[in-house]
Amino acid sequence: xxxxxxxxxxxxxxxxxxxxxxxxxxxxxxxxxxxxxxxxxxxxxxxxxxxxxxxxxxxxxxxxxxxxxxxxxxxxxxxxxxxxxxxxxxxxxxxxxxxxxxxxxxxxxxx
Amino acid sequence: xxxxxxxxxxxxxxxxxxxxxxxxxxxxxxxxxxxxxxxxxxxxxxxxxxxxxxxxxxxxxxxxxxxxxxxxxxxxxxxxxxxxxxxxxxxxxxxxxxxxxxxxxxxxxxxxxxxxxxx
Numbered sequence: 001x002x003x004x005x006x007x008x009x010x011x012x013x014x015x016x017x018x019x020x021x022x023x024x025x026x027x028x029x030x031x032x033x034x035x036x037x038x039x040x041x042x043x044x045x046x047x048x049x050x051x052x053x054x055x056x057x058x059x060x061x062x063x064x065x066x067x068x069x070x071x072x073x074x075x076x077x078x079x080x081x082x083x084x085x086x087x088x089x090x091x092x093x094x095x096x097x098x099x100x101x102x103x104x105x106x107x108x109x110x111x
Numbered sequence: 112x113x114x115x116x117x118x119x120x121x122x123x124x125x126x127x128x129x130x131x132x133x134x135x136x137x138x139x140x141x142x143x144x145x146x147x148x149x150x151x152x153x154x155x156x157x158x159x160x161x162x163x164x165x166x167x168x169x170x171x172x173x174x175x176x177x178x179x180x181x182x183x184x185x186x187x188x189x190x191x192x193x194x195x196x197x198x199x200x201x202x203x204x205x206x207x208x209x210x211x212x213x214x215x216x217x218x219x220x221x222x223x224x225x226x227x228x229x230x
Contacts, residue, residue: 003155036216038156045115045220046156051211057218089156093215100217102148104155 004029004090004103011109017078020106022090023071028101030071034093037066037075040105041086049088050075077108085110113137113219115207120224127197131224133190133207138219141165141185144210146217147192149203157203160192161210175201197228 005023012018022029022037029035037050048057050066053073063078073092077084090103119131133145147159160171160181169181180193190207205226209219 003157006155032215034213034215038217038220043222045222046206046208046217047220048211048216048218051216051218052213091156091216100158102156102158 006103009107019076022073028092028094035073038089115221117224131192135188140188151203
C-alpha cells in the first residue's frame with residue numbers, strides 16, 4: 001500500500017478553525033470507515049485523536065472532528081489553541097487484518 | 112499510569128542485528144494486540160508488525176518479512192522486535208503501539224527508540 005497524501009503544513013490563528021486533508025485510494029480510505037488521526041508533539045509519543053473517521057476517544061476535546069468523502073478524509077480543529085501546534089498523521093486500515101497505511105504528516109502552526 | 116516504554120535502540124552496522132523491547136504498564140497487557148510502527152528521518156509513519164494478545168498470530172509488512180521477528184512475554188508485560196539483516200533503509204524511530212480492541216487503530220503509543228543502521 002502507498003502512503004496516504006497529506007499537506008506538508010497548515011496554519012491558523014488562535015480561535016480559528018483549520019481543516020487538513022488525507023487522500024488515499026479506493027483500497028484504503030475509500031473502502032473502509034476506519035480512518036484514524038494522531039497528534040504528535042516534538043519528542044513525544046503520538047496520541048490518538050480520532051478513530052473510525054469521526055469518533056473521539058475519551059478525553060479528546062470536541063474541538064477535534066473528522067469526516068470522510070470518497071477517498072479523502074479530513075480533520076478539523078475548531079477554536080485553535082496554542083497547544084494544538086503539532087504534527088498530525090492520518091491512518092487508514094486497508095484490509096486483511098494486517099494492513100495499515102499512514103500519511104506523511106501535516107505540521108500545524110498556530111500563528 | 113498507562114504507558115509504553117521502548118528500549119534497545121542504537122547504532123548498528125548494515126547486516127547486523129538489534130532487539131527492541133517495549134515495557135507496558137497500567138493495563139492488562141495480554142488483552143491487547145501490539146504493534147511496531149516506524150518513522151524514518153523526515154518521513155511519515157510506517158506499520159511494521161503486529162502480534163495478537165496471546166502471541167499466537169504475527170504479521171509483518173513486506174519490507175521486513177523474513178528479517179524481523181515480533182514476540183511478547185505476557186508474564187513480563189513486554190513486547191519485542193528482533194531485527195536481523197539490517198539495512199540502511201531500516202534507520203528510523205521505532206514506536207511500540209497498542210492496537211484498539213477493533214484492530215483498526217492504535218490507541219496507545221510509546222515515545223520511540225531510534226535505530227541507526229550505518230557503517
